[in-house]
Structure formats: structure tokens, C-alpha cells
Amino acid sequence: MLPTLAELLLLPAFTGAEVRSGQARLGAPVTWVHVSEISDAARFLSGGELLLSTGTPLAGGDGGAYIRSLAGGGAHGLALELVREVREVPPEALEAARETGFPLIVFRQEVSFAELTRAAHARILRPPVAAPPSLSPVTDALNETGRAADFVAAHLGAVLALPPRPRLILLDTLGALLGCNFNVAEAARSLGVRRQTVYYRLEQLRAMLGDLNDPRRQLGLLLALDLSRDR
Missing domain, CATH: 3.40.1390.20 (HprK N-terminal domain-like)
Known part of the structure; x- marks a missing residue:
């Protein structure tokens, strides 16, 4: 463009x-x-x-x-x-x-x-950045087969069990981190907070969700976040 x-x-x-x-x-x-x-x-x-x-x-x-x-x-x-x-x-x-x-x-x-x-x-002359592939076919399939709720609970259950305010903060932080390949500085800029704040929230997420470095785990979290927003 x-x-x-x-x-x-x-x-x-x-x-x-x-x-x-x-x-x-x-x-x-x-x-x-x-x-x-x-x-x-x-x-x-x-x-x-x-x-x-x-x-x-x-x-x-x-x-x-x-x-x-x-x-x-x-x-x-x-x-x-x-x-x-x-x-x-x-x-x-x-x-x-x-x-x-x-x-x-x-x-x-x-x-x-x-x-x-x-x-x-x-x-x-900068080449256009390709849009990431849509996850909607997968989320649609989970919704249509009635497995969406179980999928979200399996991946985000510990966070979803929190009170509304901390739940929203941690879900937003997780989404920001996943969107920038866990670049803390970039996530902090997108969220409008200090990097130390993102580090603190990341530790909370790891304590509740376990290993966040596995690419398959990250894909599951992306899908679960999409599904939780729809719900």
C-alpha cells in the first residue's frame, strides 16, 4: 500500500x-x-x-x-x-x-x-505485509460441534475464573503478547503500560496457564481467546 x-x-x-x-x-x-x-x-x-x-x-x-x-x-x-x-x-x-x-x-x-x-x-517500495491467516474456520468448527466451551475452559480456565477486572487485564495482556511473539516492549506499547507491568502480568499468566513457549500451546491460546471474545 x-x-x-x-x-x-x-x-x-x-x-x-x-x-x-x-x-x-x-x-x-x-x-x-x-x-x-x-x-x-x-x-x-x-x-x-x-x-x-x-x-x-x-x-x-x-x-x-x-x-x-x-x-x-x-x-x-x-x-x-x-x-x-x-x-x-x-x-x-x-x-x-x-x-x-x-x-x-x-x-x-x-x-x-x-x-x-x-x-x-x-x-x-516496501512490500505489503501479508495478513495472517484467519482462525475462523477452526473456531467455527469448534462452535458448530459444541466443543468451544470445553476448549476455552481447557486453555483459559484459570484466568476465566478470576473476578472481572483482573480477568480482563490478563486476557488483554495475553492477547497483546501473542500478537507480537511475546515481545514485552512491543506489548507494553500496545497496552500503554510499563514493561515491568507486562513482565509482572506474564509471570501471573505462566503461573496459571503453565508453559507459554510451545508454539502449539500458543496456537491453542489464540483460538481460545477468539472463542472467549465471541462468547
Whole structure:
């Protein structure tokens, strides 16, 4: 899936970027990133590009017409490094960007266009993450054969016997741990708690459920969690 302009701006290479216009369109996908210093760049666009420039096309020309040509040509943004010939966005260019809702981004410090394009293209070309296979055929079969309740009790009985609050906390923690291959730091981030808290809860889970390292055991727990949510 292509990244949005907003996602690219979160990359470390884009630190310091200031969005001057087009905030409502930061969710548009970016197909590619080009460095362009020519005033008729629009005729080379195929749509969805983010252009990088030092502002040369805005110097001594009609900045408003340039911005409108990019917006009309399908570009999804223009990032300007304002440290050399052009140190501020010309008023007519900024006005055109705001009128058209065109994302205009500025860097007020020197940046490496090579690093920007490299970081952006690495994100654009990242292969999509395959969705994990669904467990629903197995859980459906357990439900249809009337064995779901016994299966859940066999795998989660000790936790389900707890009062509501600790039961919910430990089930949520178990789900988070299973979802990240028992990476405690990642589980802590997803739950919004400290790592020490997750370690403590993990010890509680081990005391009640036994060995959690066996892949077959983990699969059973995943199925039991799905079934318990359905119930």
C-alpha cells in the first residue's frame, strides 16, 4: 500500500518539515518523489508525485501559476528548501496553494534531497505485509460441534475464573503478547503500560496457564481467546 504524504512527513529524513497549506490533503497517497527545478514540471507528471525543489521555479516567475500547474497536473505536494536563492514562499504561490488545497511544505534548514528521496522510496517500495491467516474456520468448527466451551475452559480456565477486572487485564495482556511473539516492549506499547507491568502480568499468566513457549500451546491460546471474545 502506498504511503500517504502525512506518513512520509513522519520519516526521520523529513524532520523539520513545515506544512504551509493543503493540510486536508495530507492523506493522499504518494506514488514517487522527484527533484525538480524547472517551471514546466507539470507536463512530466503522471500523478501522485511529491516534488522537491530549492524554489528556483518560484524565483522571478509567476509562482501562483507554477503551483496551479502542479496541482492541475496531479502532483500531491511540493517541498521547498528555503535556504538559498529563495528564502520565503512568494505570497502569490502561497495564496494559490491555499486556494487549490495543494500541500506546500517548507524546510528552513538545509536538507539532503538524496536522503529524502531514498527514505521516501524505501517506504513506497516496501512490500505489503501479508495478513495472517484467519482462525475462523477452526473456531467455527469448534462452535458448530459444541466443543468451544470445553476448549476455552481447557486453555483459559484459570484466568476465566478470576473476578472481572483482573480477568480482563490478563486476557488483554495475553492477547497483546501473542500478537507480537511475546515481545514485552512491543506489548507494553500496545497496552500503554510499563514493561515491568507486562513482565509482572506474564509471570501471573505462566503461573496459571503453565508453559507459554510451545508454539502449539500458543496456537491453542489464540483460538481460545477468539472463542472467549465471541462468547
